[in-house]
Amino acid sequence: MSNLEQTASPVAFDAAPRGDTTAAHIPRRRLEIGRRGLQLLSWLAPAILLVVWELLARGGWLSPQVLPAPSKVIGTAFRLTTSGSLLNDLGVSLLRAVAGFAIGGGVGFVLGTLVGFSRIAEAAIDRSVQMIRAIPFLAALPLVIVWLGVGEAEKIFLVALGVTFPIYINTTLGIRQVDPKLVELGRVQGLGTLELIRRIVLPGALPSILTGVRYALATAWLALVVAETIGAQSGIGFLAMDAREFLRTDVIVLTIVIYALIGVAADGIARSLERRLLAWHPNYGSAR
Amino acid sequence: MTLHVVPALTAVSPAVMVTNLRRAYGNRVVIENLNLRIERGEFVALLGESGCGKTTLLRALAGLDPVDGGRIAAPRRPAVVFQEHRLLPWDSLWRNVSLGLQVGNPRDRAATALAEVGLGDRLDDWPRNLSGGQAQRVALARALVQEPELLLLDEPFAALDALTRIRMHDLVRELVATHRPGVFLVTHDVDEAIALADRILVMRDGRIAFEHRTRGRGGASIARTELLAELGVGATHPAPAA
Numbered sequence: 001m002s003n004l005e006q007t008a009s010p011v012a013f014d015a016a017p018r019g020d021t022t023a024a025h026i027p028r029r030r031l032e033i034g035r036r037g038l039q040l041l042s043w044l045a046p047a048i049l050l051v052v053w054e055l056l057a058r059g060g061w062l063s064p065q066v067l068p069a070p071s072k073v074i075g076t077a078f079r080l081t082t083s084g085s086l087l088n089d090l091g092v093s094l095l096r097a098v099a100g101f102a103i104g105g106g107v108g109f110v111l112g113t114l115v116g117f118s119r120i121a122e123a124a125i126d127r128s129v130q131m132i133r134a135i136p137f138l139a140a141l142p143l144v145i146v147w148l149g150v151g152e153a154e155k156i157f158l159v160a161l162g163v164t165f166p167i168y169i170n171t172t173l174g175i176r177q178v179d180p181k182l183v184e185l186g187r188v189q190g191l192g193t194l195e196l197i198r199r200i201v202l203p204g205a206l207p208s209i210l211t212g213v214r215y216a217l218a219t220a221w222l223a224l225v226v227a228e229t230i231g232a233q234s235g236i237g238f239l240a241m242d243a244r245e246f247l248r249t250d251v252i253v254l255t256i257v258i259y260a261l262i263g264v265a266a267d268g269i270a271r272s273l274e275r276r277l278l279a280w281h282p283n284y285g286s287a288r
Numbered sequence: 289m290t291l292h293v294v295p296a297l298t299a300v301s302p303a304v305m306v307t308n309l310r311r312a313y314g315n316r317v318v319i320e321n322l323n324l325r326i327e328r329g330e331f332v333a334l335l336g337e338s339g340c341g342k343t344t345l346l347r348a349l350a351g352l353d354p355v356d357g358g359r360i361a362a363p364r365r366p367a368v369v370f371q372e373h374r375l376l377p378w379d380s381l382w383r384n385v386s387l388g389l390q391v392g393n394p395r396d397r398a399a400t401a402l403a404e405v406g407l408g409d410r411l412d413d414w415p416r417n418l419s420g421g422q423a424q425r426v427a428l429a430r431a432l433v434q435e436p437e438l439l440l441l442d443e444p445f446a447a448l449d450a451l452t453r454i455r456m457h458d459l460v461r462e463l464v465a466t467h468r469p470g471v472f473l474v475t476h477d478v479d480e481a482i483a484l485a486d487r488i489l490v491m492r493d494g495r496i497a498f499e500h501r502t503r504g505r506g507g508a509s510i511a512r513t514e515l516l517a518e519l520g521v522g523a524t525h526p527a528p529a530a
Contacts, residue, residue: 185374186352188429189388190365199387203378280378280414 013183040269069249073257090258093224093235096152097262100159101220107215112171112258116205126172133165137219138226158227162219166263170212174205208280210274217266225259303328303363303438303470304349310357311344316345321459322358328437332473333485335519340491344476346442349472366438367431367469371446373423375415375430382411385430400479401433402426404466407457421452425459432467439469445480457483478515490518 156258228237243251
């Protein structure tokens, strides 16, 4: 069945069903066809954009100083990879992201857990955290530079700062949303406090915590880009700034693409974590 | 009319013993001067209108709510089956059944318990793949795997359809006959009480207002009329054709 061909044009959407298709089947068939077609279209559009870009660049309508051809960017990526500097810079950037994420995530999780469990901890901590959260964390950058200079510490700190709040908020929220009836059941079954947390509270809060992780990945990346743009000696951001000096737009575009790809990869990891850890959950799990 | 349910002393200690229990929410007294004794292996059902304090009494027996007066002598850890199954959606069935079980081989014990309720082949399944009746059977397995001296049932079949409920009644009878815990069933279903219990209590105004001992199947329809009258329902409701 040539579903894809049919749906490449919107006309097929309204086409009358043929043959012995019963009325009851029509809505489902339409939905299936439409989804496939829309998926194809959603990939087709950016592909066309890329081809147009390539043609414009090759035809000379697009100056290489403004935007280099996609093929040239790929060539640059290949060259920089083989020379080793790209992988090195990538490693440095990833290390900063991971370190910042671990620190910020840890702080956010611990604070969120405390506040989620204890009204006293909430009274003591929550308002202050919310006040600091009101600051766009990038606005704190000049102060962070004064404190820590423009070395590794400043970059990791900025990433950690961006990560802390989404993890904190979603951990607190997740713990608060755990069904009190399940907690009561845990007590009936004789679970101690630690077992109660391990078997009931944390698993119950996990969907929310993982949502926080996904938000945090996005802010971590943003923080890293900004931090690396300022006074870095290595890393993807340094590569971009260095290329700017020499008007190497191909390298700049390459770094932008790399940032994007790593963002996508991070999101993919978060999604697969959700699928694995939330296999029981009807909205995430792959289990039937 | 029997107001105090205090049977003669026996050599064996009862599954639960309640003396002069009192429970109030602010000024509203829910339970007042209530006495109750359930022997081991005895099945007691408690009937009463909504809001008469049935569930309050059960929660007090379970140690889930504090009491304002009187004394409860109950096992340290009675097992409870609630109206909702309360299975942990993130744990497999055997992990659910063995929740809180302090033994070396929890999976084996859970497997035995699940086999008893007819779900022995579903050890690694998720709760969300179960029907309402199956989920409640797992909840029963989870309660009985603890080998409790006292089993508290808080309207556990209320949310099930009529046929499933009848099957559950048979299952509960079987399980109770095997494990012999003292059972305290809170229900608003007179027929369920008659079908399951050795002794039926009616709660009114915060105390046990009526007691009926079921003796075989013959007295069932008499008991039904009487119990319905105690619950403030006229005698015009015919018994279901059995």
